[in-house]
Amino acid sequence: MPTAPRWDSLWINVSAATMEPDGAAYGxxxxxxxxxxxxxxxxxxxxxxxxxxxxxxxxxxxxxxxxWLTPGLIDCHTHLVYGGNRAREFEMRLEGATYEELARxxxxxxSTVRATREADEDxxxxxxxxxxxxxxxxGVTTIEIKSGYGLEREAELRMLRVAxxxxxxxxVTVRTTFLGAHAVPPEAKDDPDAYVERVCDDMLxxxxxxxxxxxxxxxxxxxxxxxxxxxxxxxxxxxxxLPVKLHAEQLSNLGGxxxxxEYKGLSADHIEHLDEQGVEAMAQAGVVAVLLPGAxxxxxxxxxxxxxLLRAHGVPMALATxxxxxxAPVTSxxxxxxxxxxxxxxxPEEALAGITRNGAKALGLDDRGILREGLRADLxxxxxxxxAELSYSIGLNPCRAAVHGGRVRGE
Ligand code: NIG
Ligand code: FE
Numbered sequence: 370m371p372t373a374p375r376w377d378s379l380w381i382n383v384s385a386a387t388m389e390p391d392g393a394a395y396g397x398x399x400x401x402x403x404x405x406x407x408x409x410x411x412x413x414x415x416x417x418x419x420x421x422x423x424x425x426x427x428x429x430x431x432x433x434x435x436x437w438l439t440p441g442l443i444d445c446h447t448h449l450v451y452g453g454n455r456a457r458e459f460e461m462r463l464e465g466a467t468y469e470e471l472a473r474x475x476x477x478x479x480s481t482v483r484a485t486r487e488a489d490e491d492x493x494x495x496x497x498x499x500x501x502x503x504x505x506x507x508g509v510t511t512i513e514i515k516s517g518y519g520l521e522r523e524a525e526l527r528m529l530r531v532a533x534x535x536x537x538x539x540x541v542t543v544r545t546t547f548l549g550a551h552a553v554p555p556e557a558k559d560d561p562d563a564y565v566e567r568v569c570d571d572m573l574x575x576x577x578x579x580x581x582x583x584x585x586x587x588x589x590x591x592x593x594x595x596x597x598x599x600x601x602x603x604x605x606x607x608x609x610x611l612p613v614k615l616h617a618e619q620l621s622n623l624g625g626x627x628x629x630x631e632y633k634g635l636s637a638d639h640i641e642h643l644d645e646q647g648v649e650a651m652a653q654a655g656v657v658a659v660l661l662p663g664a665x666x667x668x669x670x671x672x673x674x675x676x677x678l679l680r681a682h683g684v685p686m687a688l689a690t691x692x693x694x695x696x697a698p699v700t701s702x703x704x705x706x707x708x709x710x711x712x713x714x715x716x717p718e719e720a721l722a723g724i725t726r727n728g729a730k731a732l733g734l735d736d737r738g739i740l741r742e743g744l745r746a747d748l749x750x751x752x753x754x755x756x757a758e759l760s761y762s763i764g765l766n767p768c769r770a771a772v773h774g775g776r777v778r779g780e
Contacts, residue, residue, distance in 0.1 A: 376404040376411050376427040377775060380748075383433030385413060386756045387740035388440055388725045395718055395756045396739070403438060405746040408775035413740055431777070437756060439721065440738050441510025441747030441771055443728030444702050446638050446659050446689035448548075449514045449535075450497050450528045453484030455694045468668055468696065469620065472592045478518070478552040481694050485518035485528065493531045494538075500692060501535055503700035505778070508749030508768040512541055513689075513732055515586055517548030520564075522572045525549055529581035540773040542747075544732050546614070547576045550587035550594050550602045565598045569605035577609040584635060584733070588616040589625035596623050603632045612733055618642040619664075630654035636687065636731040639664065641672045648675060652682035657731040659687045660715075660723065662708035663697035676713050686715070687731040688723030706760040717760035748772040 380403040389396030402419050404412040404427060412419075423430045458471055458480070471477045488496070504512065514532035519525035529545050536543035549568040557564035576582040585606035589599040593616065603613045612635050617625030619639035626637035630650035637643070637651060638659035651658065658679050664670075679686055688709045691697040699705070706720040715723065729738025737745045750770040753759065758767070770779040 374425060374427050376406045378405045378429040378431060379403070379423055379427035380431045380433055380438060380750075381416055381423055382435060383750070384437050385740055386437055386439045386721065387413065388722055389739055389741065390726065395721065397756070401438070403740065403748070405772070405775045408746055410740060410742050410744055410746050413742060433750060436769060437751045437753050438740065439508070439749050439751065439756065439759075440725040440740055441749050441773065442508045442702050442724045443511040443732065443738060444504060444509050444689050444692075444724070445513050445636070445687050445728040445731040446661060446691050447512060447514055448517060448691070448693035449500055449512065450493055450516070450531045451481050451485050451518045451694050452488035452493060452496060453481060453694065454698070455480060458695070469592055472552075475555065477592075477695055479555055481518045482520050482552070482554060486521075486524045490527055490531055493527065494534060497531065497535060498538075500700045501539060501541070504690070504692075504702060505539060505541060505771070506768065507701060507703050507766055508751070508771045509702055510541055510747040510749070510771055510773045511544065511729070511732070511734070511737060513544045513546055515546040515548040515551075516576070517551030517586075520549065520552065520554035522575050525572055526576060526579060526581060529576060529579075533581060540776055540778055542773070544583045544734075545581055546584045546586045547573055547582035547611075548586040548588070549573060549576075550599065552588065552593060561594070561598070565594065565601055569601055573602070573605045574609065577611060582611060584612045584614055586614050586616065589623050589628070590616065590620055591623075592620070596625065596628060599625060599628060603628065603634075607632065614638060614659075614731075618647065622647075626651055626656070630656050635733050638689075638691075640674045641665065641670055643675055645675070645678055648678045648682050648684060652684050657685045657687050657727060659689055659731050660709060660713060661689055661691040661697065662705055662712050663699035664691045665712060666708055667696050667698070674713060676715065685727040685730050686719060686723050687727040688715075688720060689728065703759060703766065704763065707763050710760045717757040720760045721756060746772055746775040
């Protein structure tokens with residue numbers, strides 16, 4: 370009597386960029402096989418190590434037709450949920466206005482806050498889906514989504530509920546981040562400290578109690594919140610057992626990255642103005658550096674994040690879209706690979722690690738980001754001859770299929 374197959378599915382005729390660190394470049398296994406059972410990777414290795422008849426091993430055999438499998442992509446920093454857009458401000462910036470000037474004049478984040486407050490849950494969801502679908506088409510299987518355009522309790526909770534719903538209506542893992550301290554809302558302009566108090570004592574606890582926040586973020590900047598105010602937000606997060614991360618050192622060096630390190634947080638993001646002291650603090654505390662070349666590009670920034678220092682101190686580097694209506698109307702994570710390499714001089718392998726292994730680390734997830742036995746079967750299948758092509762091409766999408774927890778999308 371034939372024995373039942375061991376596995377739910379088996380991928381053959383593929384190479385695998387496992388992204389295992391410390392081995393071959395990209396952790397590559399040429400002519401590999403990847404077996405999936407119960408949503409996890411049950412086996413991975415050279416095809417030659419398996420018996421000849423694949424049909425006897427798995428219920429379904431997928432032919433990779435000579436492509437490459439990578440871990441499913443991880444976009445670890447987005448503001449995907451928002452109302453309206455800021456195309457008019459884009460025009461004004463092209464005419465000479467700066468991002469900071471627009472923000473101080475009541476535009477910028479505040480203008481998106483107006484549009485987001487006006488939108489109900491269903492219309493927000495409808496506005497987000499095309500952005501999410503563009504990311505998914507490129508093999509994204511995990512995405513982080515922040516609040517931060519409500520800036521009052523109900524609108525913040527609404528944004529987070531929409532983010533959670535996205536994970537129900539699409540095959541993707543959504544990690545939510547409460548970003549009540551994104552900007553001081555117009556009605557609180559005269560008393561920012563009172564707003565921070567509301568964030569800490571009312572909004573953040575409400576988001577935590579509703580199970581809507583997996584982490585807490587803030588914008589520590591001249592046009593955002595001071596280091597002291599950020600500390601208060603971090604204390605409130607800590608009291609609720611939530612990990613912290615920060616928009617830090619984007620326009621100036623306020624020491625936010627070292628503060629994240631002090632709280633043993635997940636990541637410091639943007640960090641163009643980060644100095645060596647901050648890098649050392651991050652290295653010691655295991656804080657991930659999240660690089661956002663889309664915002665760098667849109668703001669025509671010239672100050673580069675300290676990549677050499679981050680490398681020298683062994684700080685893991687992640688890359689993300691920062692998808693938001695102001696500084697990064699970006700819905701392509703592949704484009705971030707290209708920009709990460711060309712602007713920041715990452716190697717294509719570092720760039721790919723930034724949206725797989727290190728993207729997972731930035732979200733505190735240790736069950737994904739690498740193709741390894743026991744981890745989630747989150748995969749992307751690419752029609753490419755070498756993984757460097759993912760960073761090299763601009764505008765081509767060679768993603769043929771993706772797998773989320775063992776479930777195949779596309780093919
Ligand atoms: O990540 N820096 C602050 N937050 C966003 C921009 C938000 C906006 O302009 O709407 C960012 O760049
Ligand atoms: Fe951001």
